[in-house]
Amino acid sequence: MTQLGAVAWPPAPIRTARLVLRESEARDRAAFIELFASPEVGTYVGGSRPRDELERAVPEVPGRRPGLFVVELDGAMIGMVTLDRRDAERPGHVRPDAGETELGYMFLPEAWGCGYAAEACAAVLDWFAVALPGEPVVLSTQTANDRAMRLAAKLGFTEVARFEEYGAEQWFGVWSSGTPSG
Numbered sequence: 033m034t035q036l037g038a039v040a041w042p043p044a045p046i047r048t049a050r051l052v053l054r055e056s057e058a059r060d061r062a063a064f065i066e067l068f069a070s071p072e073v074g075t076y077v078g079g080s081r082p083r084d085e086l087e088r089a090v091p092e093v094p095g096r097r098p099g100l101f102v103v104e105l106d107g108a109m110i111g112m113v114t115l116d117r118r119d120a121e122r123p124g125h126v127r128p129d130a131g132e133t134e135l136g137y138m139f140l141p142e143a144w145g146c147g148y149a150a151e152a153c154a155a156v157l158d159w160f161a162v163a164l165p166g167e168p169v170v171l172s173t174q175t176a177n178d179r180a181m182r183l184a185a186k187l188g189f190t191e192v193a194r195f196e197e198y199g200a201e202q203w204f205g206v207w208s209s210g211t212p213s214g
């Protein structure tokens with residue numbers, strides 16, 4: 033089974049028309065705290081956390097792990113795109129041995145509505161398609177999360193299932209290399 037863990041990390045920074053995708057750095061800490069403290073960002077992803085708690089808990093260089101891309105616009109972090117191994121215990125599978133790679137995205141509200149998330153996710157999927165050809169990527173989001181649902185469709189994810197999780201209806205979709213993204 034080919035997994036994200038087998039891929040060299042970090043890759044060279046990825047440049048798109050407007051953005052740079054790269055590993056996290058200490059200078060991103062304030063933006064990470066902003067992301068996790070924002071009630072708007074947390075609406076469909078389990079809520080936000082108090083800022084003072086985050087100031088204590090967030091490490092000096094937050095989010096430094098394989099699969100986490102910081103998205104930078106004009107030199108500052110505006111969000112992140114993540115690829116993680118989906119917990120085999122969670123509902124929703126597209127392969128018999130589970131352990132699918134899952135896409136996640138989270139952007140600061142002031143950067144919504146400009147197509148940045150779509151541009152960044154498309155670049156991450158393109159990178160993944162070269163790193164692990166033919167390997168599917170899954171995604172789940174609350175069906176009530178209109179923006180996330182629209183983005184998933186735009187990226188070429190197709191519905192596999194809907195189910196209840198965390199007290200809400202979830203949409204579960206899959207994308208494979210060769211599917212148009214962005």
Ligand SMILES: CC(C)(COP(=O)(O)OP(=O)(O)OC[C@H]1O[C@@H](n2cnc3c(N)ncnc32)[C@H](O)[C@@H]1OP(=O)(O)O)[C@@H](O)C(=O)NCCC(=O)NCCS
Nearest residue numbers: 073137138139144145146147148149150172173179180183
């Ligand atoms: C989900 C999320 C990343 C979507 O952000 P977004 O900015 O709406 O997504 P996109 O990058 O696809 O941008 C689409 C919008 O940009 C607009 N846009 C403006 N300029 C554009 C351009 N040059 N290219 C493309 N789209 C453009 C589109 O018209 C669209 O606007 P609309 O929503 O009013 O129709 C964001 O809402 C978020 O971070 N939410 C909180 C975290 C979360 O819920 N994550 C999902 C967990 S599963």
